Amino acid sequence: MTGDSLTRERLGRLEEEQVQASARTPALDRWIASLGLLGLCTLLAASICLGLAFLRPRVLADASRLSLLFGGMLVLLVAAAFLSTTFPRFTVLVAMSVVVVASASLSLLYDRRIAVVVAVGQSVMLALALGESLAFSLAILLTASSYSWLLRDVRHRSTVVRATFIAALIGAVAVGSVGLVVTPFGLSGALQVLGNAAMAAGGVIVTGFLLVGFLPTLERMLGVITGLTLAELRDPRQPLLRQLQQKAPGTWTHSLQVANIAEAAAEAIGADGLLAYVGALYHDIGKMNKPGYFVENQADGENRHDAITPAMSLLVIIGHVKDGVELAAEYRLPRAVRHMIESHHGTTMVEYFFHLAQRRAARAGDEATEIDENAFRYPGPRPRTREAAILLVCDASESAARTLADPTPARIEQLVRSISRRRLEDGQFDDSPLTFRELRAVEDSIAKSLGSIYHGRIVYPSTSREAMDTDDDARERVGEGDSEAPRGDDAGDARDPRAPGKQPTPGSRRAVA
Template structure:
């Protein structure tokens, strides 16, 4: 029955008030999920607007992602096509061959004396133009058979030759029959040379080239005026255009220019519509393509985001539920966990505002490992590892500047690596300098991960690599600054006693420890011994050994109010309890836990330290003064009854493993110190007796110590005491050997 009442008291102590309310705990996890949802909403769910065609926009709308500007792209392509120069083809028509054919015909006809003069004139009037036309057509046919020229170009060549044909003057036909064989022989090479020379130039307008013929003929070797005149006219007839406009080639060049033109984009955060602008069809189509129209909105991304955030929150919920951490029951610590998530995500969001498509590497500046380090120091390292995974997922979404995927694995991987490295470095931290070391490790592993990714890419820009590494280094230093700045805030606001704070409190220069040393040296020595014993015992069962050690240093600080009333401080003085009533002695002794708590509160000591000072005696009985009071009452034949409850400490009983362990170590140290020459058997018996006495007295009913753990504590205390008192212990073998007169 007694145990049942004690268990109910324990349950009430732990679960009463808002700090242990189950409904509030569930609400906090829901709040954490909502924080995830609203943090990632802008990244994963496009904003929509109530807009119709032809209306004026009530607000300025920015592009939520990069999108092609189709109109600007098409305009840029057209501009590029307009800048393309017309394409011309140079064609070798071999007009010098026509020159040889004409002179062959002239030599043949002029040498025939049977043909009359008039007939020769008629022949030349008919044959020479036909000869030029036939040979030109043959040249075009050759070009077509070569396959190098398209039909459209061949048409342009034929049309150009036809339009710029040179008609020989009528009087030329009357002069040609009079040319002698010698005249023709002189004229042939000169004509061919002039045609070849002028046709080597690019001729678009034949008239320009023909104007040069007379000047070239005048510088030739011909001396007769008639010969010069005949050569001039024949050469002009043979000078034709050889540079022709290639429509298909021009179209192909323009098409290539269009194809080479880069797509014009509207970048993320560029203005799509200014407030007051009329929504044109082009703008409306663009907004529709970006899914920014309310009536065309897709609500599936919202559902997907809700499921994702629920999963992220559920991961934390399941881990906490399966753990034995205080955050499982203590809503105050859960509030702190949620606040750490809020601060860490807020830091990432602020840095993401500085990002853009051209400078995505600014994301490496974010103190992503801040939350993981704070959780490792203030709560638990395994919980910090789980949180690190969530932080890396969130970072891969927040810092994602690419829109072809929901996550950017680069930022997720770097965040995961630096969070893990920070937790590994800080989880056994014993001084503030370790935080700086963690910052350096974060910077180093961040740079190492980024370097690995850059080396695996096909190509990377040197500037981008240097900027990424620089921001990663700065991110590690920023993380250190924020951890050092925020750690005291969380310790003070939530009553968290971190290992770093515990190490600071264990400094002998602390005012209370100096007071304990100078005013109660015996109690100080006793407290140090209890610290050694309790730390070893706590570590043997996985409890907080450092908390036990530091709590032991302060557990008897209340004795400094009346130091002479405690036996460890009674050096060469009379014991004042011998002269006073046992009830008064009892009041003085049981007051020291309460006095200690008051002193610790005055110095704003953390609650776990105060709890150890208040609970280390629990509700144990002051056996000596209880029996002394009963004996006095019997001798005085007093009718007043002596109640056992009046000689018990007020409690409460130990509420934590650490408080219970300090209480055991406190009793064991005092008991063993009272032995003159303690043996191994005496120590073992004393430890077992004290633990059993407290167990039977129900002092462990309100903490989580098991019988197996009590057995481990007893063994550890024996081993530790053996090391402390080894020089004074007489082992059984030695006792047997030491006989009188030996």
């Protein structure tokens, strides 16, 4: 009656009367109300997606990803509304599962900030669709946001398990606290609060374990890669890496060096260091098919290029990229890693064999024959990500640094900047989002890493003349000396494995990549 105080018991009876009144509402009116709610939620989901596209263009600039995000939000909303209507006792479980699965998936696949924004939108839409209170939606939002932030830098499944149970506890406390506010006091009310808290925790736990199971499928569908998958791929016991260690041990050692350098360079600019590391580990797997044709594997001094023509040597050198891509596809490596394999030379020139062809044409007196430069270039593509661009510079720099007889910090820095500048002028970074400032930071990091690897070499008097000659050759190879000399910072390098750091005579051919 008018003037009476509103107790929790009366509030409960009012809610029951509201449910009964809703059941007596004509079906047409209910459908119209549902369409109105769907339209409102559709506009909200579209606004969230468009806002994220502007705020995180590197992640969500792709129209297909935006469409999938938009459609996924609406599908989850409709599913939650249907299930909660069909099973009203499990509304808390359904609502918690829907928001948590969306935010956790986005946190692992893309970005925690994106996950939190979507969690806010999903919580509001669920409150509208299910007729729940603002406090209930805030409890779900708190749980989903906490779970997203707990899933940062996930590299082991144990991290997901720990985050899942912590988020389940947060969800139980949050939903239980809301229940204490809105549920009438008494035994039945206490049981209802405990039941809702248990369902909230159960929703998080079930969602967490399902997420781990379906994560590889989501990665393939969306063309992204998570820290969990990368952590598994960096394990040297992976079948493909074990084959590389056994068939091409020199290439494996080179790949490890490049991986450490690339990881540090990527972290220096805020790129994905783990992706850079894994991509570098696998970038030369194509050399396993013909390991003896690459200098790092020619420990016995035998040079197989002496027995074949320069044209055949060129095919072998360029072919290791194609072979690597085929192996990556066979072993179902993620798309991001495959791109780093196929682009780690971009469209650079195999300069040693290009200069060799020019010299042979000149010696033959065939001045009219013009050597086609494009025939001596890798087919590409050029790097399209920051991590792939970093790998391109790291690979060339590490290979060239091994030829320096006196690798002082100044000479290493000069070498790295020269290689980077030539790649820049050749247009190798045109398709990459790498900025000039980031490129400079990458150069600094690579020079620092190489300096720590190749420092402290002592040149004894008996070899000082040879060391000076070798160092002069190394400078020529990066473009500071004779322009006709083969430059060794790419796959056409010519190096003599029987005398590390020394260039072979013009008549011999040695190839590294």
